[in-house]
């Protein structure tokens with residue numbers, strides 16, 4: 001890449017399922033790198049696997065990328081799914097004519113050939129290679145056929161041919177200066193003549209990817225480490241077509257906490273699941289950025305702007321990263337607690353609505369409630385259980401309170417609590433502590449005989465929420481009503 005060339009990067013998802021957190025990390029690095037250099041971020045859809053690609057999966061992935069705020073400049077429009085930008089079409093399924101043209105060029109240049117080997121013949125070759133201790137590479141008798149002869153044969157052959165790329169006859173090394181892994185040397189005989197176009201006419205990933213990366217004028221390609229072995233094939237295609245190679249960065253592998261490759265077995269791996277569990281996009285981005293990259297200032301909690309300002313490829317780390325959910329929760333809690341309360345309430349509202357909570361609309365009350373509750377929240381969904389006892393109509397004396405209700409002093413505690421409530425006005429946390437002390441002295445109860453009945457009178461059960469935080473957030477009339485219901489439940 002020359003100095004005056006503008007940075008162009010792409011994220012190239014295959015729409016065969018949800019957006020994996022690993023994919024989101026790649027997209028995030030693309031985004032940060034493009035933003036850092038005033039470059040262009042392209043979203044290209046790799047949907048040549050027609051059986052597994054679906055429009056639904058594409059929409060889902062786009063939605064998740066949009067939720068993360070990783071906006072792209074070119075590619076498919078997030079709303080209309082139509083092409084935006086001058087290098088379209090951006091869906092590989094619509095670029096078949098382009099791949100056909102380059103396949104034709106490679107056939108004519110003798111860098112590729114029609115191969116009529118049957119599956120059976122290929123298997124026999126592979127088995128023999130295995131027996132001889134050689135790599136299972138195909139040795140096609142058709143590689144030196146002239147194009148004319150192959151086209152003639154194609155007319156009458158029962159076998160629908162594939163088009164194979166002809167790898168160099170004389171062994172040589174391909175050198176890749178990877179932005180993450182440094183110099184990687186690939187001997188050309190690591191791969192045999194590989195399929196470019198399948199017998200059904202569909203091009204394969206390596207072929208489409210190399211052509212698109214070149215035609216879309218991408219300067220940098222970031223992708224998962226598992227694609228490193230594909231890069232040799234792509235480099236051969238670049239060479240044969242005379243395209244300039246972009247710079248590659250193969251990102252470190254993401255492991256689960258047991259140090260095995262992150263998979264469903266480890267729990268949530270899709271961005272959408274984290275979204276639904278109440279993680280914030282800014283926290284996801286922050287956490288994902290640190291899986292394979294570190295800030296020069298060793299900063300852990302960062303906004304998108306801070307990450308953009310600091311992002312550089314020389315701090316990409318080649319060693320594998322562990323997806324540590326405890327850390328993700330900490331990052332999330334830190335971002336969540338720093339939000340303005342009005343914003344935090346707005347984000348919690350859908351969770352409350354889903355539960356049908358009836359909570360005060362007063363913004364001072366909400367502000368106050370969040371000041372008290374947010375330190376107990378790691379995710380938005382944690383808000384549900386914290387706020388449940390504050391919802392009007394949520395109170396019921398639970399079965400779990402049965403034991404407490406049968407204790408001898410419980411009734412006395414309820415009665416005293418009700419009379420103290422009647423005498424009080426606005427109850428602060430301090431008032432509540434004083435009221436509790438008064439009950440302790442006057443009813444001569446302590447420990448669980450004191451705390452559990454009070455909790456039952458406030459939330460209907462002997463365990464759970466911190467009553468001293470809840471009481472100051474509740475109306476006196478509501479508290480009395482609840483305590484009365486608890487008292488009525490005593491036999």
Ligand code: GLU
Nearest residue numbers: 012013014046209223227
């Ligand atoms: N479609 C490929 C994938 O989802 C992208 C590979 C690449 O970035 O080159 O893994």
